[in-house]
Amino acid sequence: MKFEKVCLASIGYVVPPIEVSSAWIEQQLADVYSKLKLPEGRLEGMSGIRTRRMWEVGSRLSDRSAESCRNALQGAGVESSEVGCLIHASVCREYLEPATACRVHHLVGMPRSAWIYDVSNACLGVMNGAVQIAQLIEAGVINAGLVVGTEDSRGLMETTLNQLKNDEALTRQSIKPAFASLTIGSGSCAWLLASRDWLEEKYQQTGMRFLGAVAVARTEFHGLCQSDSDQAGGGMSPLMNTDSEQLLEAGLATGKETFERLIDELHWTREHIDATVCHQVGAAHRKRMLETLGLPMEKDFATYQEYGNTGSVALPTALARSLQSGGFSGKGRGAFLGIGSGVNSLMVGVEFGKVPVVGT
Secondary structure: EEOOOOOEEEEEOOOOOOOOOEHHHHHOOOOHHHHHHHOOOHHHHHHHOEEEEEEEOOOOOOHHHHHHHHHHHHOOOOOOHHHHEEEOOOOOOOOOOOHHHHHHHHHHHOOOOOEEOOEEEEEHHHHHHHHHHHHHHHOOOOOOEEEEEEEEHHHHHHHHHHHHHHHHHHHOOOHHHHHHHHHEEOOEEEEEEEEEEHHHHHHHOOEEEEEEEEEEOOOHHHHHEOOOOOOOOOOOOEEEEHHHHHHHHHHHHHHHHHHHHHHHHOOOOOOHHHHEEEOOOOHHHHHHHHHHOOOHHHHHEOOHHHOOHHHHHHHHHHHHHHHHHHOOOOOOOOEEEEEEEEEEEEEEEEEEOOOOEEEE
């Protein structure tokens, strides 16, 4: 699909206060490492992730999502009363019902007429929500919409560490599916999308123009990364089982197909792309993905080293940090390269423009 009227107006994000290093995780697993004769530094060496972040105990997802939304609104100078849609799109949510979006809507002070609901699609949730809002804007239904997500890795990390420490039958082979769970981090990010004409006329801003989006679903690979059950409202203490090697290969194939469709949809060549941001899994995934797509590493921006894999907010936060570092600036075109378990891929093409970013 293509867009004529849509832009990314601003981004708000929140960085969790607690830093957890890969070295600290390995210290917690010292007996397991000794038993299995695993080399120290393996976790960071394989993933490229030095640290990841966690929220304080008792921190509510909706509080952090509301903070990200307020940051995004502050960046653009847009009033919450003017936002016609709110989508909460992270893997994590507070309850099976009502939608986490309900409390965020209340905290942010949005109008009763706003469309509000949750979207869940693994690491693609926020991007899916952004495209849904873009369609509402393109159709003239709303002038502006917020998509937000907050991921909380504490439960997964603590449950995984406890499981590994207490598994007497653990082997070097059977520990592999738990590896990805130790790379997950927490975070929160909101994107404010708006009608380009409305934003320019009312706020004298242009934003980053959305040009088009494509999606590919390779659901024959849906079993490669799964949690044990839906833990919403039940303490958020899940376990994940991830076949990282097969998931990487399936993701690369899916990403390549999606990217080829994107540049065909927009009538681009690779040379038209001046900047990219990928889903933030780790060093190996990023290197292989960019090589597979034929894109240069120096034009891509990464945050996994500091934040780990923050699920649905990984790519959105990486874009925010890139903008703060001077990326996606001036004149040019960029691509958001989203991948999620399932296996799904969603990619978006954009035209550079000024996007205020507020992070706390």
